[in-house]
Amino acid sequence: MKAITSIQNSFVKQLFQLKEKSRERRKTGLFLIEGAREIMLALQGGYDIDTILFNPELHPLERVEALNAEGVDLIEISKEVYQKLAYRETTEGILAVAKSKSHQLDALKFNTKSPLILIAEAPEKPGNIGAILRTADAANVDAVIIANPKTDLHNPNIIRSSVGCVFTNTIATGSTSEIIKFLKSEGIHIYCAALQASEPYHTQDFTKPTAIVVGTEATGLSAEWRENATQNIIIPMQGAIDSMNVSVAAGILIFEAKRQRGFN
Incomplete structure (x- = not known):
């Protein structure tokens, strides 16, 4: 399984832009979801999840696997990377990169x-x-x-x-x-x-x-x-x-x- 520990990682920088910039979300068609319940609801709602990132100290691997997100890339991240990407003050330790749906x-x-x-x-x-x-x-x-x-x-x-x-x-x-x-x-x-x-x-x-x-x-x-x-x-x-x-x-x-x- 891939692991990312540095906030200077290029992928982490891309994800930070998704978190902060609506322009980036529109351009890429991607967005971040934070929290296990929210990720589960997105999966149930038919959203295409590309990647799940988790910090094992806050969100153990077995809880990630319990989401049954088949075919989704899993990336272990450090607490520092998680805190860089997380929006909430409370920590759950799990994020997902999802593809936007059309709302036409x-x-x-x-x-x-x-x-x-x-x-x-x-x-x-x-x-x-x-x-x-x-x-x-x-x-x-x-x-x-x-x-x-x-x-x-x-x-x-x-x-x-x-x-x-x-x-x-x-x-x-x-x-x-x-x-x-x-x-x-x-x-x-x-x-x-x-x-x-x-x-x-x-x-x-x-x-x-x-x-x-x-x-x-x-x-x-x-x-x-x-x-x-x-x-x-x-x-x-x-x-x-x-x-x-x-x-x-x-x-x-x-x-x-x-x-x-x-x-x-």
């Missing part, structure tokens, strides 16, 4: 006649994106669509904050215009969380093909979404402010749709 909108297919889709427009904070993906996984939605993405989905902080749910969800990306056109062509009703011309969310019928759309906390949804909505919806507030964290709002709306559908 036109590749999106549904296995039901009444899909439930969660859409987020221009989310900027990786932590919010991760939380939205966790909500989507918990509700087992049919797809998550990111409109006008501001960061790539393989940002290490998205992988971390989603606890690997970036691998468990069906995800697509596109511009707002492209997504609206796609939804209309599929006969999917659009419900936009917005303050303007809105009805209380719980008064709507989410049992039909449904897309629930949320925007940023700072600016909300763009006019294009609001003007193309089947209905703008609002979560009635009883406090001093008129908005809440986008992932919390998404959770409330999505689970109301699940309640109406009998949690199917």
